[in-house]
Amino acid sequence: MHDIRAIRENPAAFDAALARRGLAPLSDRILSLDADRRARIVAAETAQADQNRASKDVGAAKARGDDAEFDRLRTLVAEKKADIAKLQAEASLLDGRLRDLLMEIPNLPLDSVPDGRNEADNVELRRWGSPRAFDFTPVEHFDIAGVKPGMDFETAAKLSGSRFVVLKGGVARIHRALAQFMLDLHVDRHGLQETWTPVLVLENMMVGTGQLPKFGEDSYLTREGYWLIPTSEVTLTNTVHGDLVDHATLPRRMVAHSQCFRSEAGSAGRDTTGMLRQHQFEKVEMVSITDADTGPAEHDRMTRCAEAVLEALDLPYRTIVLCTGDMGFGARITHDIEVWLPGQDKYREISSVSYCGDFQARRMNTRYRSDKTGKPEFVHTLNGSGLAVGRTLIAVLENGQQADGSVSLPAALHPYLGGATRLDADGRLA
Template sequence: MHDIRFIRENPEAFDRALGRRGLAALSSQILALDEERRGKIQAAETAQAEQNRASKEVGAAKARGDDAEFERLRALVAEKKAEIAALNTQAAARDAELRDILMTIPNLPLDEVPEGRDENDNVEIRTWGTPREFPFQPVEHFEIKGVKPGMDFETAAKLSGSRFMVLKGAVTRVHRALGQFMVDTHVEEHGLTECWTPVLVKDEPMFGTGNLPKFSEDSYQTTNGWWLIPTAEVTLTNFVAGEILDQAQLPIRMTAHTHCFRSEAGSAGKDTTGMLRQHQFEKVEMVTICEPEQALAEHDRMTACAEAILQKLNLPYRTVVLCTGDMGFGSQKTHDIEVWVPGQGKYREISSCSTCGQFQARRMNARFRPEGGKPEFVATLNGSGLAVGRTLIAVLENGQQEDGSVDLPAVLHPYLGGKTRISPEGDLV
């Protein structure tokens, strides 16, 4: 959420930043509502002072036997009481209206973020690895001979419909190994604290991370009001909601491996084959809570943690900085990591790492107390480290062999009981 004081003091800068996101100027509308709200509050305070003064004078009038003045003052007290109640109600309504508007406006991009309209305007900042040259025509993951027995689309459709997956046998074990490998690496080498969180949350955590109110259609809600998390960003970030942390506690770096659920609203016709875009999937999420001044350094650190997973798996990738038109709602700056998938012959997103500044913290009222200072809002960051299913796709496609087998990355062998490949028959050998 945005700081109304910033908008009051910097209306032109606020509108300019919204314009970089392709949005119309909003400061005039916001400030008019804010001025009306403040006017109601000030009028209520004036009326309260008048009521207090009249209340004090009521007793004096009664004591001196001035019945007319006593009745006038008593009526004035009642009048002011009603006026105050009406003004407070009006102020509360304007405050709720202002909050609703501020809740639906996306975060402002940092000046260094490239301007653009969509993914075509994103800027590549580095690449790693060289895509493998195949002596045969590589196919997509679900077409690999040894993988086919382990991906059951028909049963998934019978159970749940489209955009769901049933994994079996060797493919399932590789999928599980990938998640364990990612978490172990983040904990043992990157210093993140492993967490296990619910996948059902109340409204407040979804509001805190910006998933509500604007993007309710992108998530699933149960009949009793819980939301299925779209990512563990929701739970991990909200660990500090409503808290005032000591400065010495920062930075807090966490990771969690969870199921995630997304309705994929608006994605009709996109990636309908295979398991690239699913309603239910697993992801290893990273979240950092830090001082605002450290956020950009933490952003680079988090991106490096995600890249390290791909390097260990020997998967070629490129890292891009998203342009203003392609950034997520809560982001100030985002790095996308795109892994090479030879079956499609292109790079596909496998991780997004974003710094949100104090945007989410203001929604959650999450603060820290600098030594000798007043509480300030923390900065929050989140990133995929990585999406497990998409990593599985990349591992299978990059490791495919002409006979339909799949060579698996060496770092996974210890998680697979020393097995090194999927045979053309679909066995782990």
């Protein structure tokens, strides 16, 4: 959410930042609501002062035996009481409208974010590794002979419909191994705290991280009123919801492996084959809670943590910075990491690492007491995939595929697979 004081102080800068997002100016509308709300508050305070004075004078008039003045003052007290209730109700209504408006406005991009309208305007930062030269035509993951016995879309469709998969045998074990490997790497090498959280959350948790109110159609709501998390960014970030955090404990760096649920609203016709885009999937998610001074550096650190997973698995990737028109709702800057998929002959997103500044903290009302000023200030939050497990499975299978339908597996996974080094053409680990 946005700081109304910053908008009051520099509405032109606010509108200019929105324009970089491709949005129309909103400061006039925001400030008009804000002015109306503040006017009601001032008027209510004035009426309260008038009521207090009149209440005191009532007693004095009664003591003097001035019945006419006594009746006039009693009437005035009642009128002021009614005025106060009316003004407070109007101020509350305007406050709600202002909050609702601010809740639906995306975060403002950093100056360093490139301008652009869509993904064609994203800027590549670096590449690592070289795509493998195949002596045969590589296929997508679901067409690899050794993968087919362990990746069952027909049974999944019978159970749950489209955009689900049942993993079996060697493929299921590789999937599990990948999640375990990622967690160990982030905990042992990168110093993140392993965390396990629920996948069902209260509505205000989704509001806190920005999934609600604007993007409710992207997630699933249960009959009991719980929301299924689209990523454990929601739960990890909200562990500090409403807290005054000890500055000495920052940065807090967490990692969690969880099931994730997305309706994929708006993705009809996109990635309908294979398991690239699913309603239910697994991610290893990283979240950092930090302060304003260290937020940007933490963003670079978190990006490197995600890149390290791909490097350890020997998977070629490129890292890009998203342009203003392609960034997510809550981000001030986002690095996307795209892994090479030879079956598609292109790089595809496998991680998004975003720095949100104090945008989520304002929604969560989460602060720390600054060592410099001694005053409470909003924390800064970051989140990033480290990595999407299913997409990493796809990348491992496609990059390691062999002409005979088997798959050569990365050395980093061998200890997690009981020493197996390959998935044979029959779908067994060997």
